[in-house]
Amino acid sequence: MAHPSPGAAPATPDGEQAETRERIVWVAMDEIAVGMFAHPLSSASFLIARKDQIRTLRETGAKGVFVDLAKSSPASLPEWARAMAGIKRETGAGAGAATPRVNRRAAAFDRARQVLTRSRAPMERLLRQARLGKTLEKKEVIDLVEEIAASVEQCASAIISLSRIKTVDTFTYLHSLAVCALMVNFARNAGFSRADVQELGMAGLLHDVGKTVVGSAILNKPGPLTPAEMTTMRTHAQAGHDILSRGGQFPATVLDVALHHHEKIDGTGYPHKLAGDAISVPARMAAIADVYDAVTSNRPYKEAWLPGESLADMFSWQGHFDTELMQTFIRSVGIYPVGSLVRLASERLALVIEQDEADLTRPLVRIFYSIPQREPVTITDLALAREQGDSILSREDPRKWGFLDWDRRWPEMIRLD
Numbered sequence: 001m002a003h004p005s006p007g008a009a010p011a012t013p014d015g016e017q018a019e020t021r022e023r024i025v026w027v028a029m030d031e032i033a034v035g036m037f038a039h040p041l042s043s044a045s046f047l048i049a050r051k052d053q054i055r056t057l058r059e060t061g062a063k064g065v066f067v068d069l070a071k072s073s074p075a076s077l078p079e080w081a082r083a084m085a086g087i088k089r090e091t092g093a094g095a096g097a098a099t100p101r102v103n104r105r106a107a108a109f110d111r112a113r114q115v116l117t118r119s120r121a122p123m124e125r126l127l128r129q130a131r132l133g134k135t136l137e138k139k140e141v142i143d144l145v146e147e148i149a150a151s152v153e154q155c156a157s158a159i160i161s162l163s164r165i166k167t168v169d170t171f172t173y174l175h176s177l178a179v180c181a182l183m184v185n186f187a188r189n190a191g192f193s194r195a196d197v198q199e200l201g202m203a204g205l206l207h208d209v210g211k212t213v214v215g216s217a218i219l220n221k222p223g224p225l226t227p228a229e230m231t232t233m234r235t236h237a238q239a240g241h242d243i244l245s246r247g248g249q250f251p252a253t254v255l256d257v258a259l260h261h262h263e264k265i266d267g268t269g270y271p272h273k274l275a276g277d278a279i280s281v282p283a284r285m286a287a288i289a290d291v292y293d294a295v296t297s298n299r300p301y302k303e304a305w306l307p308g309e310s311l312a313d314m315f316s317w318q319g320h321f322d323t324e325l326m327q328t329f330i331r332s333v334g335i336y337p338v339g340s341l342v343r344l345a346s347e348r349l350a351l352v353i354e355q356d357e358a359d360l361t362r363p364l365v366r367i368f369y370s371i372p373q374r375e376p377v378t379i380t381d382l383a384l385a386r387e388q389g390d391s392i393l394s395r396e397d398p399r400k401w402g403f404l405d406w407d408r409r410w411p412e413m414i415r416l417d
């Protein structure tokens with residue numbers, strides 16, 4: 001078990017926890033070899049197939065990388081790592097083949113990702129029909145909402161955080177799915193009935209359906225809109241309402257949200273400059289969910305804001321949102337949303353992997369980096385709500401720490417177990 005390798009993280013062979021944790025080990029750069037499955041902090045995971053890939057890793061300045069023992073060829077591993085891989089096999093199931101430990105969180109993330117992928121074609125079909133002036137089928141919409149609601153029920157943070165990660169190609173449909181998921185989660189937390197939760201989810205899914213009448217040159221413009229373009233953009237609220245009115249299938253709430261999700265509490269929104277209570281609760285909720293998803297997503301013209309910062313910022317905007325609903329929304333996504341990078345009092349960096357209902361300021365975190373040593377440490381999970389010795393000091397910007405492409409990296413890190 002002992003491994004004399006200089007850069008390697010100390011092993012903690014204390015039962016089951018150590019066993020699962022040690023499938024991923026920190027390997028010093030000197031010991032990196034062809035055949036290892038690497039999880040570098042600065043790029044996507046990959047199987048090292050050629051020597052020049054090792055050189056590239058070295059050139060990043062990293063002192064080593066995380067290596068997945070199970071996915072690496074045994075011959076590539078140093079003696080101590082082979083020993084660790086062997087120990088895992090022996091303790092896995094007592095006798096015979098090891099039973100893979102069910103990783104609930106990884107499974108929830110996989111399922112959420114499947115839901116998002118599967119929903120793409122039907123969502124894009126709905127938008128296409130809207131563009132062609134056809135009546136949208138309520139049944140198709142309900143099927144989509146039900147699938148997303150089921151995913152929210154199983155693990156809200158998985159579908160919410162994954163739908164935040166968008167590209168130019170996937171923005172439109174993912175924004176619809178994200179606002180749907182956020183609305184379902186919001187409504188559940190606010191104590192709405194099951195039927196209302198579904199209706200609010202539907203309203204979220206269709207809130208921007210009117211954007212199908214706005215040209216893509218304006219929708220994807222990399223930069224601020226001119227006043228004329230802004231006027232065109234703003235027509236999407238009324239257009240959405242009109243599209244959804246055709247056929248008379250959709251409930252009033254859904255039409256109302258399409259029309260009024262850009263109204264502001266102080267009466268400066270559009271299209272009707274409604275103020276305060278004149279804006280319905282569903283429209284006030286959608287305004288929050290819509291802006292949260294918009295600011296936390298990458299757009300052609302701006303980098304995404306960090307989820308936690310966005311909540312703090314949005315809370316400080318005077319006259320924009322309903323303050324009480326904003327508080328409920330923050331409770332529903334957490335003060336440190338899943339995927340946030342945080343700095344702990346113990347001078348370590350960690351990834352927020354799960355909310356703790358008992359205390360939103362003390363979520364479950366996955367520690368992976370030592371600040372004084374400026375290098376990764378063996379991954380350890382810590383339930384801050386139950387661990388009085390440590391706490392979150394601040395949210396951190398992953399870019400500042402050189403963790404490039406963080407939005408692709410953290411979902412992978414969550415799967416490690």
Ligand SMILES: [Fe+2]
Nearest residue numbers: 207208261262
């Ligand atoms: Fe909108």
Ligand SMILES: [Fe+2]
Nearest residue numbers: 175207208290
């Ligand atoms: Fe929107």
